Amino acid sequence: MRTLSLRLLVAAATFTALAACSGGGTVDGAPGGSGVRDPYFPKAGNGGYDVGHYDLTLDYDPDAEHLAGTAVITARAIRDLSAFNLDLKGLDVEKVQVEGRDARFNRAGQELTVRPADELDDGETFRVTVRYSGEPETITDPDGSEEGWLPTADGAVGLGEPTGSMAWFPGSHHPSDKAAYDVAVTVPEGFGVVSNGELRDEWTRGGRTTSTWHTAEPMSSHVVTVAVGDWETGRSTTDDGLPVYTAVDPEQADASRKVLKRLPEIMGWAQEKFGPYPFSSTGAIVDRAEDAGYALETQNRPYFPGAPDAVLLVHELAHQWYGNSVSPKTWRDMWLNEGFATYAEWLWQEDHGGDTARQTFEALYDGTYYDDEAANESVWAFPPADPPDAAHISDAPVYQRGAMVLHRIRETVGDKAFRELLRGWSAAHRHGNADTGDFTAYVEKSAPDEDFTEIWEDWLRGDGRPESR
Numbered sequence: 322m323r324t325l326s327l328r329l330l331v332a333a334a335t336f337t338a339l340a341a342c343s344g345g346g347t348v349d350g351a352p353g354g355s356g357v358r359d360p361y362f363p364k365a366g367n368g369g370y371d372v373g374h375y376d377l378t379l380d381y382d383p384d385a386e387h388l389a390g391t392a393v394i395t396a397r398a399i400r401d402l403s404a405f406n407l408d409l410k411g412l413d414v415e416k417v418q419v420e421g422r423d424a425r426f427n428r429a430g431q432e433l434t435v436r437p438a439d440e441l442d443d444g445e446t447f448r449v450t451v452r453y454s455g456e457p458e459t460i461t462d463p464d465g466s467e468e469g470w471l472p473t474a475d476g477a478v479g480l481g482e483p484t485g486s487m488a489w490f491p492g493s494h495h496p497s498d499k500a501a502y503d504v505a506v507t508v509p510e511g512f513g514v515v516s517n518g519e520l521r522d523e524w525t526r527g528g529r530t531t532s533t534w535h536t537a538e539p540m541s542s543h544v545v546t547v548a549v550g551d552w553e554t555g556r557s558t559t560d561d562g563l564p565v566y567t568a569v570d571p572e573q574a575d576a577s578r579k580v581l582k583r584l585p586e587i588m589g590w591a592q593e594k595f596g597p598y599p600f601s602s603t604g605a606i607v608d609r610a611e612d613a614g615y616a617l618e619t620q621n622r623p624y625f626p627g628a629p630d631a632v633l634l635v636h637e638l639a640h641q642w643y644g645n646s647v648s649p650k651t652w653r654d655m656w657l658n659e660g661f662a663t664y665a666e667w668l669w670q671e672d673h674g675g676d677t678a679r680q681t682f683e684a685l686y687d688g689t690y691y692d693d694e695a696a697n698e699s700v701w702a703f704p705p706a707d708p709p710d711a712a713h714i715s716d717a718p719v720y721q722r723g724a725m726v727l728h729r730i731r732e733t734v735g736d737k738a739f740r741e742l743l744r745g746w747s748a749a750h751r752h753g754n755a756d757t758g759d760f761t762a763y764v765e766k767s768a769p770d771e772d773f774t775e776i777w778e779d780w781l782r783g784d785g786r787p788e789s790r
């Protein structure tokens with residue numbers, strides 16, 4: 322009895338220190354936490370609540386590179402909260418309200434801490450409104466690539482992997498907190514805008530054009546995009562009636578025409594391989610080659626700096642299943658995105674007169690895949706399921722060796738079972754999150770007679786090039 326009450330006293334003292342105690346037996350809320358303790362990006366995301374919906378109203382002037390935004394975020398507290406954080410890098414915050422009442426806030430680095438006038442109760446749904454403006458930043462990733470808000474030759478684009486979206490809207494910027502979105506963007510007349518989901522409405526008034534975009538399916542903030550520029554837009558539908566919306570920089574129109582015509586065909590092929598498409602529209606955004614350093618699987622319609630080839634389009638569309646619908650629990654699980662999207666390339670090539678997946682696997686294993694030796698060696702730098710640090714989450718072991726893990730599984734279970742596995746995995750975690758442990762458990766359950774020990778120990782988690790192939 323005595324030891325127990327001592328522990329309770331210590332707990333009560335901790336709470337009193339964190340939040341003003343109102344007495345009367347009620348335990349007051351504590352701050353929500355500045356991150357979800359991602360092993361690579363510990364401050365990404367926020368503790369204490371779950372976002373359900375983002376309503377972003379953005380006004381962008383490309384000449385001044387000035388953004389003015391209002392974010393209305395609807396979230397549910399998952400414990401009593403005296404304060405909570407949002408991620409936002411740069412920009413000036415003018416006003417924060419919670420449930421329509423002015424809230425105190427302060428900023429430290431990428432953390433915007435909001436202290437509502439009334440504490441939030443566990444389970445309570447609340448709305449936070451943030452009014453902000455300024456010149457959004459381009460963020461340099463740990464690996465040296467640029468994300469966040471990127472001014473382009475004729476506008477700008479928001480690219481968010483892994484943490485860039487905090488450069489242009491406040492939120493819980495971690496893949497574990499997916500949400501629905503409504504995005505309204507206003508630009509000077511003559512500029513065009515493309516975003517995720519479906520175009521709801523578009524109008525021009527007083528020299529300014531607004532378009533509104535709706536995404537009903539859960540979306541991780543790292544695949545949210547707004548692309549401003551001069552766009553040649555195309556609308557069509559796939560054979561199954563799925564809306565296709567493409568936006569192409571006029572300079573890239575000729576180079577993109579043939580490959581984008583194949584988009585419905587690729588979608589049909591991908592659905593055959595990966596199962597039903599998880600979203601309600603598809604498409605692509607093609608900017609100029611110099612506008613960004615990489616392609617990104619922005620939800621519904623991937624972003625390309627320059628016209629992609631069919632294989633790159635396959636890669637980014639495959640991410641819609643693996644990465645955007647089945648999202649990683651943390652950035653350690655990146656190989657579940659990139660290994661699958663890379664394996665999709667191998668499957669596409671195999672089905673279209675190119676190398677078989679086994680041939681691609683062999684070339685990587687033998688060190689003849691790339692022209693230079695260092696690149697071939699880099700495949701063995703670390704195990705796919707455990708990148709050494711944040712600067713390496715998009716290196717060759719995550720992509721190529723990740724795909725090799727899948728190929729080893731395929732050869733263990735056979736083609737028929739492997740097809741079921743690809744489709745089953747995307748169905749099992751549709752619109753959810755999964756980690757490596759979920760994956761190995763899923764594989765083992767789907768083929769209980771096989772032994773995967775060597776694949777897990779040597780290929781997935783082991784150092785160096787495995788002995789056996």
Ligand code: TRP
Pocket residue numbers: 462466482483615616617618637659662714715
């Ligand atoms: N996910 C992108 C792709 O495979 C590549 C990428 C862009 C990336 N930016 C990144 C990967 C930042 C890791 C981190 O097409």
Ligand code: ZN
Pocket residue numbers: 618636640658659662
């Ligand atoms: Zn990828």
